[in-house]
Amino acid sequence: MRKKTLLAIIYLCVTGTLIAKEPLLAMLDNTFSNEVQKFGVGNYTFECKPYGILTLEKLYSAAKEGSSCQTAIDEFYTKKPKLKYYSDMILERKQRYHIEIKDTECIIYAKGQVTLSELLLNEGLAIKRPTLKDEEFDEYFTLAQRKAKIEKKGLWGEKIFSSCIEELYK
Structure with a gap:
């Protein structure tokens, strides 16, 4: 019931704007x-997940318990613990952000016209969702992911990509 009410409120806020x-x-x-941020509009709060991507947290939770994917992600965050809270480093609490709701996820404009999804892709903390079909964001997400891959950042510099993708397709 709470989820339906929340979705109705968000819908009204979005359509109103x-x-x-x-x-x-x-x-x-x-x-x-x-993977998850909590926002408020007026007296209503709601959780947002970045649009069009699979974060390391999502890959971790989708993997089998004790799998090579989970092990690789744990090792990565042990080496670079600050990246586990990357969103918290770039987003400021009590700051207002332009948000668009799309497919139950949030397009969060974190730095001007740059979305949180792009920033996470840039750092190798996410991959573009393979099923994403979005003319507006596909090119931006592909470029951000390619940049991280070339620079071997995040999951591209570790065994995470191969371990987790292999697990998803078993």
Whole structure:
């Protein structure tokens, strides 16, 4: 019941701002991980997951318990613990962000016109969702992912990509 009410409120906020041609500005309440952030509009709060990507946290939870994917991600975050909270480093609490809701995920404009999804892809902390079909964001996400791959950042510099992708397709 709570989820339906929340979705209705978000829908009303979004459609209201679309009609008024004003962006939805939501205040960041908390950052739980690179995968989940909590925002508020007025008295209502809701959780957001970055649009169009699979974060390391998502890959971790999708993998089997004790798998090589989970081991690789654990080792990566042990070596670079600050990256586990990368979203918290770039997003400021009590700051308002332009947000668009798309396919139950959030397009969070974290730095001007650059989305949180792009920033996570840039650091190798996510991969572009293989099923993503979005003319507006596909090119941006592909370029950000390619940059991280070339620079061997995050999952591209470790065994994470091969370990986790192999697990997903078993």
